[in-house]
Amino acid sequence: MTMAMEAETQELVTPGQVLGKASQLKAGKGAYVSTENGTVYASLTGFRSLIPPHSDAVDQRSTVEVTGHKAHGAVPKPGSVVFARVTKVMARTASADIVCVDSKSVREKFTGIIRQQDVRATEIDKVDMHLSFRPGDIIRALVLSLGDARAYYLSTAKNELGVVSAESAAGGTMVPISWTEMQCPLTGQVEPRKVAKVEA
Known part of the structure; x- marks a missing residue:
């Protein structure tokens, strides 16, 4: 059941695609936050997925991740x-x-x-x-x-x-x-x- 649900929520995204606002989402693997506009972007091509926070976590934002559809190679990010x-x-x-x-x-x-x-x-x-x-x-x-x-x-x-x-x-x-x-x-x-x- 959970795997089927996860498959439904996964969508293919490409580098530079907007994933959401940093006020609502945390950037996980394959994503980063632009400090200029507080927007979360994808940093590689892959599938977008949301990871809900732990119930006792102080920060109750979900984490957005992009899992590469290819074998994992290095991905540029600000500061690299x-x-x-x-x-x-x-x-x-x-x-x-x-x-x-x-x-x-x-x-x-x-x-x-x-x-x-x-x-x-x-x-x-x-x-x-x-x-x-x-x-x-x-x-x-x-x-x-x-x-x-x-x-x-x-x-x-x-x-x-x-x-x-x-x-x-x-x-x-x-x-x-x-x-x-x-x-x-x-x-x-x-x-x-x-x-x-x-x-x-």
Whole structure:
């Protein structure tokens, strides 16, 4: 009986879908609360389920969970550090496919967007996206939030965030030579990048 009831209440949801208000629901696995509007969102594709509170619990809100319909891989959430491959660079944003979350590989496709104001911490208005990233670059970034169109907003504004691996036009793995430049070991060609600080 309980299993049948549970099956009836389960509905398939996708990342960014509204699950309810934080005033009425607690965010469990596969869900998170936006502090901006107090709304609970799904953070992965899966089935929504409600877990009622214990009768003696102080907080009488039900917990909403999203159980992945695929084998559980890592899921980005605000505050996660991710590695992503840059796919497209435009005037004000860059897109990237997230490949790793907190050192764990992902099994679903998650897209990240780096906005111009989130590239670095200083002189934000002077950021040139084409001088910060190139398609194919591997970046280390911080997840800020689940943004528009079910893509995560990413930031590379800290020193340790930014491009960690890049390939030059000649096909060589580039070496960082400053905060803003990487060099091809094959040709000596220097290219601009928002370079991640190498950990000692």
